[in-house]
Amino acid sequence: MSLPVRIWAAALLLAALLAGLVTRETLARNAGQEARLAMQTVDPRGLLTGHYVDLQLTEALAPGVACPAGLESAPNKLGWIALRPGPDFAHVSGYAARRADAARLGPMVMRGKAYCYAAPERRDMAGWVTLDIGVRRFHTDQAQAEALAKALSDRRTGEATAFAVVSVGQDGKARLKGVIVGGRRADLTWY
Amino acid sequence: MASYKVRLSADLDRWIADGLVPETSREPILAGVAEPRRLEASAALAVVGGLLAGVAVIAFVAANWNGIPRLGRFGLVLAIFLGVSGAAAWCAERRPLARNVLLLVASLVFAAAIGLTGQIFDIAGEPRAALHAAGLGAALLALSGRSSAAFAASLLFIAIGDAEMSWLGDRMASPPWLALAAPAGVALAWAWRSKPLAHAAAIALPLAALYLMIWGDVNMKANLEVFGLALAFGGLAAIARQLEAQDHPVAGVAYGWWVWAMLGFFAAAGLGPHGPPVLLHRALWLALAGGVTALGLHDRRPLVTAAGAVFLAGAIATILFDLGLGLMSAAAVFAVVAAAALAGGLALRRRARA
Numbered sequence: 154m155s156l157p158v159r160i161w162a163a164a165l166l167l168a169a170l171l172a173g174l175v176t177r178e179t180l181a182r183n184a185g186q187e188a189r190l191a192m193q194t195v196d197p198r199g200l201l202t203g204h205y206v207d208l209q210l211t212e213a214l215a216p217g218v219a220c221p222a223g224l225e226s227a228p229n230k231l232g233w234i235a236l237r238p239g240p241d242f243a244h245v246s247g248y249a250a251r252r253a254d255a256a257r258l259g260p261m262v263m264r265g266k267a268y269c270y271a272a273p274e275r276r277d278m279a280g281w282v283t284l285d286i287g288v289r290r291f292h293t294d295q296a297q298a299e300a301l302a303k304a305l306s307d308r309r310t311g312e313a314t315a316f317a318v319v320s321v322g323q324d325g326k327a328r329l330k331g332v333i334v335g336g337r338r339a340d341l342t343w344y
Numbered sequence: 345m346a347s348y349k350v351r352l353s354a355d356l357d358r359w360i361a362d363g364l365v366p367e368t369s370r371e372p373i374l375a376g377v378a379e380p381r382r383l384e385a386s387a388a389l390a391v392v393g394g395l396l397a398g399v400a401v402i403a404f405v406a407a408n409w410n411g412i413p414r415l416g417r418f419g420l421v422l423a424i425f426l427g428v429s430g431a432a433a434w435c436a437e438r439r440p441l442a443r444n445v446l447l448l449v450a451s452l453v454f455a456a457a458i459g460l461t462g463q464i465f466d467i468a469g470e471p472r473a474a475l476h477a478a479g480l481g482a483a484l485l486a487l488s489g490r491s492s493a494a495f496a497a498s499l500l501f502i503a504i505g506d507a508e509m510s511w512l513g514d515r516m517a518s519p520p521w522l523a524l525a526a527p528a529g530v531a532l533a534w535a536w537r538s539k540p541l542a543h544a545a546a547i548a549l550p551l552a553a554l555y556l557m558i559w560g561d562v563n564m565k566a567n568l569e570v571f572g573l574a575l576a577f578g579g580l581a582a583i584a585r586q587l588e589a590q591d592h593p594v595a596g597v598a599y600g601w602w603v604w605a606m607l608g609f610f611a612a613a614g615l616g617p618h619g620p621p622v623l624l625h626r627a628l629w630l631a632l633a634g635g636v637t638a639l640g641l642h643d644r645r646p647l648v649t650a651a652g653a654v655f656l657a658g659a660i661a662t663i664l665f666d667l668g669l670g671l672m673s674a675a676a677v678f679a680v681v682a683a684a685a686l687a688g689g690l691a692l693r694r695r696a697r698a
Binding site: 155156157158159160161162163164165166167168171172174175178205292342343344 | 429
């Protein structure tokens with residue numbers, strides 16, 4: 154094979170692989186089951202680096218409430234997280250090493266790590282569950298990022314809520330679709 | 345430093361004046377000596393321009409500018425990638441330097457395309473995957489078009505990707521890709537006789553060794569594993585030195601960088617809480633750095649001499665700042681190594697005279 158043909162073959166192969174990845178991910182994201190996950194507010198100055206928003210998926214537990222099933226011993230290992238849909242967002246209802254076991258704890262399961270802290274014996278202390286499902290950043294342009302940062306800072310005063318919208322596919326992988334901050338939804342789109 | 349031809353011209357004038365060489369031989373002798381090949385300024389600027397053009401595309405994508413929809417940006421970046429690759433294919437046989445630079449640009453543009461895909465699909469959550477994919481793409485382009493610059497970019501992407509590894513406590517989650525890519529880079533630099541790639545690969549190899557050590561989580565007594573790496577790179581440097589003596593064009597580059605690696609690992613082996621006996625390590629460090637400085641001067645290798653000088657200064661500073669090592673002990677270490685250096689120099693001088 155001559156040098157020009159080899160270069161063309163390599164370039165076309167790489168372009169095709171990238172286009173294939175884009176198509177596969179688009180189809181998977183559109184076909185998955187949508188879930189809203191609670192998002193923790195952090196200092197907005199720390200949230201924005203360049204033009205993306207750092208996402209920390211943390212659900213607060215009410216004081217006196219224990220950790221969901223399977224998370225009592227704080228495994229923080231890769232496994233299956235069970236979710237139970239709620240009126241506003243999906244709550245973490247359990248964790249198991251195997252998918253079949255997690256499916257018994259909630260109607261929706263996704264792959265990832267979870268860490269929980271709770272002190273149910275103390276009525277004055279709230280617990281929390283933090284998820285690591287591979288969804289960490291929401292890329293957007295500067296204007297939208299700044300608007301999201303403002304809405305997130307508003308949320309600190311209790312005026313707004315923040316959620317990450319993910320699509321959970323048949324493979325159990327969570328793919329980010331967008332975020333909802335202060336009632337305003339921003340989606341990751343091609344346009 | 346004056347080139348060989350300039351020095352020979354001065355020598356010839358002297359030899360003609362002394363009657364050793366007839367004046368008529370001057371021009372034929374000088375005409376028979378080729379000037380060393382140098383990179384022209386226009387070619388160097390082309391390399392810099394190509395590099396900056398690729399970085400500009402990456403920055404354009406990273407800026408997340410909303411003037412063009414993402415689909416449009418993706419199409420634009422992909423079109424630029426195919427256009428630059430096509431230009432490289434067109435230059436393939438007739439302009440090797442242009443082919444090399446254009447494949448470097450294509451590698452950087454492909455990395456930008458992956459970055460844009462990452463923005464849309466949040467692959468940035470796995471920055472390692474994006475960087476490794478960019479590294480693999482650059483390696484494929486490099487191999488297809490025999491581009492040393494694209495393979496150097498591949499090593500850079502893979503090295504950064506490895507540095508982004510997920511950490512599990514003190515351990516890396518998976519083996520570093522650089523452990524495969526760096527030796528491949530050394531082999532390609534050797535096969536293609538490319539000095540720029542030799543620089544990149546010779547630097548990448550000790551980095552790969554460091555990553556492997558972190559991944560393997562080896563904790564031997566007295567940091568023996570780090571001493572082992574110092575020994576290994578000392579051996580590699582010795583082999584490269586031998587090959588350089590046989591006039592291999594890229595061996596000298598590897599020789600210089602692996603001497604840096606040897607000294608770096610040796611110095612690091614004596615630091616930290618579980619190191620070897622301090623006095624012994626510092627004395628050996630001083631002796632090794634002094635020896636390397638002398639070797640670099642002897643071989644006329646500035647990179648080796650610089651390594652020796654830098655680590656000599658580092659050894660002296662470390663000894664003076666070592667906690668628990670009094671000034672009397674420091675003075676003793678300096679004196680013993682100085683005496684050894686003087687005795688060694690004297691012995692070499694006597695042998696040369698004999």
